[in-house]
Every structure is written in C-alpha cells, then in structure tokens.
Amino acid sequence: MTNSNEYYDLTIIGGGPVGMFAATYSRMHMAKTQIIESLDDLGGQVTALFPAKTLYDIPAFYKISGKKLIKNLNEQTVAFKPDIFLKETVQAFTKTDKGFEIQTNKRTTYSKAIIIAAGIGSFEPRRLRVSSAKQFEGKLLHYFISDPTIFKDKNIAIAGGGDSAIDWALELAPLAKSVTVTHRRDKFRALESSLDALHQMKNVSFLTPYTIKDLQKAPNDQIELTLQKAHDKERKKVAFDNLIVNYGFSSSNNIIESWGLNMERHTIKVSEKQETSIPGVYAIGDVAYKEGRPALIASGMGEAPTAVNNALLYVYPDRRQPAHSTELMLKYKQ
Structure with a gap:
C-alpha cells in the first residue's frame, strides 16, 4: 500500500x-x-x-x-x-x-x-417513516443486504413494490423458511416475469394493499409489524424474524x-x-x-x-x- x-x-x-x-x-x-x-x-x-x-x-x-x-x-x-x-x-x-x-x-x-x-x-435508501424504526435498523430491519445467508431458514417480510423488492424476494426465497411481500397497492411496478416467477414459489405470500404503521419487539426476538389496509380502518399485526424495506433510493x-x-x-x-x-x-x-x-x-x-x-x-x-x-x-x- x-x-x-x-x-x-x-x-x-x-x-x-x-x-x-x-x-x-x-x-x-x-x-x-x-x-x-x-x-x-x-x-x-x-x-x-x-x-x-x-x-x-x-x-x-x-x-x-x-x-x-x-x-x-x-x-x-x-x-x-x-x-x-x-x-x-x-x-x-x-x-x-x-x-x-x-x-x-x-x-x-x-x-x-x-x-x-x-x-x-x-x-441513500428511502427509510421507513415510522418513529420506532430507528431502534431496529441494522438488526431486524434492513435496507441493504450484504450477506443473504443471514436469512437462511428465517421468516422474512419484504416491503416494497418495485424491481428491487421483487428481485430480493426471488433471491431470498430459496434460502428463507418463508417470504412475505407487503405493498401499499395491489399492483406492483416490478417486471411481470419476475412477479410470475415469485408467485410460483410455494413459500412466498403477499400482503396487499397494506402500509406499515408501527414496529414493535415481538417474542422470540422477532419484529412485529402493524399493517394498515389502504382506504380502510382494518389493521393487523404480523411478526417476522426480519424485515427488509425496499422503497427505492x-x-x-x-x-x-x-x-x-x-x-x-x-x-x-x-x-x-x-x-x-x-x-x-x-x-x-x-x-x-x-x-x-x-x-x-x-x-x-x-x-x-x-x-x-x-x-x-x-x-x-x-x-x-x-x-x-x-x-x-x-x-x-x-
């Protein structure tokens, strides 16, 4: 040097x-x-x-x-x-x-x-605008993924509807126990061929149209998402091992x-x-x-x-x- x-x-x-x-x-x-x-x-x-x-x-x-x-x-x-x-x-x-x-x-x-x-x-990643997000960043909440193997056999949620979110879902589904993609709309911006491939994977599910409104620590070191349905008062809480946010950069x-x-x-x-x-x-x-x-x-x-x-x-x-x-x-x- x-x-x-x-x-x-x-x-x-x-x-x-x-x-x-x-x-x-x-x-x-x-x-x-x-x-x-x-x-x-x-x-x-x-x-x-x-x-x-x-x-x-x-x-x-x-x-x-x-x-x-x-x-x-x-x-x-x-x-x-x-x-x-x-x-x-x-x-x-x-x-x-x-x-x-x-x-x-x-x-x-x-x-x-x-x-x-x-x-x-x-x-810079467009971060999740939730007051409690900061405490989970770099631990259970991720914007960048440098080592996909950390998600092996995990139940993970991916938030986002663009190519990056769907690409990561395709990449991680073979490793993870389950992948849940959540998006604020029913329609995605990602390539249709990528979405079709993702729909064929048995351990992948979709939660739409929902927006993340809150994050809480859940039992067993999981992260609990409070989801608000679009144009509706309905809310649901779902826990995952990890949350990946892909809202673009x-x-x-x-x-x-x-x-x-x-x-x-x-x-x-x-x-x-x-x-x-x-x-x-x-x-x-x-x-x-x-x-x-x-x-x-x-x-x-x-x-x-x-x-x-x-x-x-x-x-x-x-x-x-x-x-x-x-x-x-x-x-x-x-």
Whole structure:
C-alpha cells in the first residue's frame, strides 16, 4: 500500500462495475492505483440495488445476475491488486505541483490523475417513516443486504413494490423458511416475469394493499409489524424474524457538483478523451455526460480504457501506452 504522502498514478473515485474495470485496466499498465468507494462493498448500484436482477446487456453473457457480474469483476480486480478503500467518501481535491491532493472523510491522499466513476453519485435508501424504526435498523430491519445467508431458514417480510423488492424476494426465497411481500397497492411496478416467477414459489405470500404503521419487539426476538389496509380502518399485526424495506433510493451529486467541474444535467461534461474541464481529471460511466450516451454498464466499460490510457498519457507524456491486453500482460508478468 502506498504511503499517505506518496502519489498514486491514478485514483478511481467509485467502486461500481465501471470503476472496478478501470482499476483493473490501470493495473494492467502497472500504474499505482487506488479505488475509493463510499459503500461497504464494491459493486455500486448493482450490489446495493439489484444484485438478483438478470442483466442481458453485458458483452459475452447471454444473461448474468448482478451478483454474479460483481463476483466476476471482483475476482478480476483483486487479482491485479489495486489498493481498495471502502466506506470512504471523497469530499474535495485540489491541484498540486505533482497532481492532486484528495481529501476524504478519513484521510488525505495524493494522486497524479483522477478518474471519477461515481455512477449516480451518493445514494441513500428511502427509510421507513415510522418513529420506532430507528431502534431496529441494522438488526431486524434492513435496507441493504450484504450477506443473504443471514436469512437462511428465517421468516422474512419484504416491503416494497418495485424491481428491487421483487428481485430480493426471488433471491431470498430459496434460502428463507418463508417470504412475505407487503405493498401499499395491489399492483406492483416490478417486471411481470419476475412477479410470475415469485408467485410460483410455494413459500412466498403477499400482503396487499397494506402500509406499515408501527414496529414493535415481538417474542422470540422477532419484529412485529402493524399493517394498515389502504382506504380502510382494518389493521393487523404480523411478526417476522426480519424485515427488509425496499422503497427505492434517493441519489445526489451534491459533492461532485462542488468540485468545480463543468456539469450538464447533474453529470460531468467530458471530451472524447473522457477528460473533464480540469486537466488530469477524467470521468466515465453514468456520471459522465456526452450527448447520445446510453446509460449502460457496457458504455462505461468501453470508456474505462479510453480514460486510463489518456490519464496515463497525461501523467507520463513521453511513455508509450500499449492498449492491447496481450502486450499489457507481457509487461505485467515481467
């Protein structure tokens, strides 16, 4: 690991799929590289929002789950050994005579160039608006799921009606003793094919249209939900081992917008080289704006080598940057 006052060649801000691949490709060049990620794990939106979702627009895969994609990318990234810093947020960076001083919520670090791969920016779960919810968060009430195995043989409730809630129900049903999906409407926003698949599972049931009005501690370390039926005075109480709330997420690029970069539609304007308005700072993935750019993981993956090659050319203008993996790996193995 690099000393705190030593410069990295490249710092990747954001550890989602695009940032992970950028770090991998950077390390193929033998560049001293770090990833700074604000979440607990690598994977970004895919890990936090739709790990069970089947993706069909990833090159070389007819279909692949979000969880499997991140597992594959993680194996590749770790094999090339960039420095990885999790639960750390970049707050600001300033120009120095050698590159940039980067201030995070935990430390000061230095880099010769920066690649921003922050996706939609920071995002927070829309929390359950119940006064008693706070005491259960991180214990019996979950907004993120990092380890699905903790729900093995449990009776769990999942609140929400979108793709994320249904994807998690599909993911957890084979592990759990039972899964109950509760939603404030009879109709769901999730894909019909996902709902059909969920209805076929024998240990899955639905409670609609109900809204969670209160939470209480129940016997046997369970959590008791007080449910209010929509447009009705009817209330019922049901106890579960765990409650997972998937009401969606709110995102913000407020920190990124404070960095002095030229922005367009809350994203960073970039050139054909993926360079921002600050020389030495590049942006890729959904955080980067180019007219006509589709918001796909595949788009960001294609932008990563462009940004890395141009960033390293900026850092080392007299050094030829090989582009093909065969040539890169010959140097890497040496």
